[in-house]
């Protein structure tokens with residue numbers, strides 16, 4: 065729990081607002097974000113990087129709500145995007161396209177065109193084929209595309225295998241051993257301008273050492289390039305800093321940035337970072353209501369109105385999210401499986417949790433600000449949850465609950 069979510073007289077609050085009030089006003093399931101927590105995270109990066117030429121490019125995929133993007137844009141953020149859709153969101157939210165870096169292994173021609181027209185800062189190119197296509201697309205528009213190669217440093221991020229990206233066997237980036245040749249090739253292309261080097265080794269990293277190992281490998285290539293007369297303007301060291309879900313002890317933002325800066329000592333290139341989770345993860349929770357208590361022979365189930373379609377991380381990665389009762393007292397603690405109404409055994413949000421609840425109790429699923437709403441789906445024809453942002457004692461609805469009609473609006477019955 066961060067300070068922004070806390071108990072007051074036994075009731076769970078988001079900043080100055082009782083979560084019970086949010087549930088009765090907006091219904092459940094509902095994502096609740098703390099404006100102060102979002103702001104504080106971003107400011108920690110800004111102050112740790114103070115005095116250094118830098119750009120914090122928030123990784124949009126972690127939480128793409130327009131209100132979140134707009135807040136970061138006003139704080140000075142750039143954005144790391146992985147689709148044309150994310151670029152449209154950034155622009156709709158008032159973000160500056162000139163501060164956008166575009167990552168991803170499968171950029172399409174039309175996405176390239178859209179990004180070139182918008183005048184983004186840099187394409188993080190992930191393969192030789194993509195480089196060829198980008199050169200061609202930029203040529204057809206009479207433009208030069210600014211690029212960095214996303215180098216795969218083959219470093220073990222020591223995280224969940226599904227979110228590890230910097231190993232040889234992963235689909236991401238250009239193989240370390242091929243990067244020099246590809247840079248030489250890019251240097252000779254008429255519609256490509258080399259501006260940087262990029263790497264991102266994974267997500268939810270709880271140690272600093274893999275980041276530093278990756279930086280060292282990147283710097284080795286930077287020096288090789290410099291010897292060949294290819295000078296870089298920026299180094300993009302990706303995202304990946306982890307958060308505390310349960311008992312992890314990830315480095316603080318300040319510690320992580322200090323370690324990077326010390327590994328970069330003497331280097332003058334602009335430093336770009338692409339944090340996602342660490343900026344939003346602990347700034348959000350998913351508020352849900354217990355529908356039924358079901359006592360089984362072996363287990364007790366608390367069936368809640370949120371499900372794997374709202375928060376997929378437990379089902380997909382066996383991820384742990386702390387679950388807190390909105391009312392801390394009043395009922396005996398019992399151990400429950402916290403499950404949703406979806407017809408899948410994998411539809412659980414927490415296992416073996418001791419909680420003081422009855423039917424209609426409210427629960428807060430913590431650390432849900434990152435990869436929660438952004439990975440949600442409409443499985444079982446479940447409209448997506450509402451999202452609110454709390455700022456002091458005010459609550460702003462930042463996304464309305466979906467309606468079922470919206471879900472099938474594009475579908476047609478054949479005559």
Ligand code: LLP
Nearest residue numbers: 123167264267268303304338339340341435
């Ligand atoms: N940059 C690139 C190129 C990325 O692929 C990612 C995340 C980030 C930045 C941001 O990483 P972060 O700072 O958030 O760790 N759905 C998974 C996480 C997938 C992360 C994918 N890439 C989860 O729920 O844990």
